[in-house]
Amino acid sequence: MDLTEEQQQIREMVREFAVKEVEPIAHEIDETRRFPKETVERMAELGLFGIPITEEYEGAGGDNLSYILAVEEISRVCGSTGITLASNFSLGTYPIWAFGTEEQKRKYIPDLASGRRMGCFGLTEANAGSDAGGTQTTAVKKGDRWILNGTKMFITNASYAYTCVVTAVTDKKAKKKHQGISAFIVTKDMKGFTAGKKLDKLGLRGSDTAEIILEDVEVPEENLIGEINGGFKFFMQTLDGGRISIGALGLGLAQGALDKATQYARERIQFGVPIGRHQQVGFKLASMATEIEAARHLVWHAARLKDRGLPYSKEAAMAKLFASEAAYRATKDAIQIYGGNGYSREYPVERYFRDAKLCEIGEGTSEIQRLVISRTLLNE
């Protein structure tokens, strides 16, 4: 699938980085639940955090597809590092970049794009998951400040982020609940802001997921993103982009599982031949590869639409849905090909399987993706 020479260069550089520096510690960070700060520093140095940000704001001036390729290549060896990158850009950086005022961009984007500081996005709450309208965090205007109270959960990179874009109810009397939500830039140094308990997860254990607690946090008026009560549209658009990156995460994991399973099927001998020659195994590999290729077409297509400034909401949902489910099937089948070894933690495929499950849940479950797609079809 034709990439420009630059996109190829970026893909190859990230692949080399992933194989040399990310893969060797992937097992360890999963096993010990360690957030690899050294990898984050290296990604910053290589310019991975600001790929589609212009040079003026200390980004690389690349396109969105290049960023998606980077997420795919990193996830191919380590899902935890993949989601750290994806979340930092798509959720932590993009909303300020796309919807922030010039002043907000000047203030926050250079640190985020260069990787000097990390960012996160606080949308999910105990009662606001798929139904973001259930948001209970509040923002009350007091003079020229907003006072925020509430608790956000499942926030990727929360413990390490300096900026956090949070959603809060600004109009409790709004006719439709989602019409009374706004978004704000909150920073770690604001009084009353705490990153709370870290989540112990099934997979992506080398990534950071924590709560964010807001207790009477005073946020200056100028930290409101976009229009007041316009938060819903804003985070739906943020999630559209984020979905492409979760598609890339799934795609990378699926490809990584296929790489491993193919290698194993070449080497493992049973009944006198490499197991890949047994049709049951060979056909599994063929199906995995075909689904991965299809997923790649969808993910890259959505990324290219975004690059061209065309609508991509439906395509992003389709890409995420298909790539996530393909990743689940591919990683599951990789374990089957490895047999008993696949079930063992001595081999990497069980990690891919646990990591891949997130893709069907994070940034909108597969059910929500189907909802988004069907609503577009029915023109609702």
Next chain:
Amino acid sequence: MKIAVLVKRVADSETRVKVGGDGTAVDPAGVQYVINPYDEIAVEQALQLKAGASAGGEVIIVCLGPKDAAKEVRKALAMTADSAVLLADEMPYRDSYGTAKVLADELKELSPDLIISGRISIDSQVGAVAPMVAQMLEMPLITEVSSLNLEGETLTCERAFEGGKEVVEAKLPALVTVQKGLVEPRLPKLPDIMKAKKKPMTEKPAAEIAPKIKVLSMELPPPRAGGEIVGEGAEAAPALVKKLKDEAGVL
């Protein structure tokens, strides 16, 4: 200071190569290409010399290869080399002499103070081009360099080899070939990848020079035979020794 680096495009060592239809060359289908890993070390060394030179300097990439090698040349530029010359080759086969001749002619024009190249290319593994270039340019040649120091016009190199090492000195201009362990090649940074496309890369046709040798055949090594388990524990030792002696002939 002007440093020229000789860069060759080779099949990635991860690629599972096959011999092509006529039996004398690698089948290009499905092959991934990279910068010859030793040449990548040469690029890095040149960049470090430039960074360390008080008077600054210039690193020029010189590559003889197919037009498609532009991608590998761009990578060297993304590593932050300053400019490049791609000598586009249309000959199906070019021997070491023909390669060295074209490179030497180009280098004569560029007249660099120092030329660096990898010790060997990992594909054809002849290792003759750099020595021939040095000969053609009548320059001092230091091969297999494992450590390099430049003071003014004087180049001091260590050559580590099995069983010892040698320290060699030469005056610029000179040509050195480098080995693993000298320096660790950097990964290009993303903003530098973006800037590489704006850097000057001159592409010109490489002169055709009739090869002085001809490849008759090429074959892959025979597949490795499977292992054999002789037995278990100490009681298997005598049988194992017997096999190592009689069948493998290694004892």
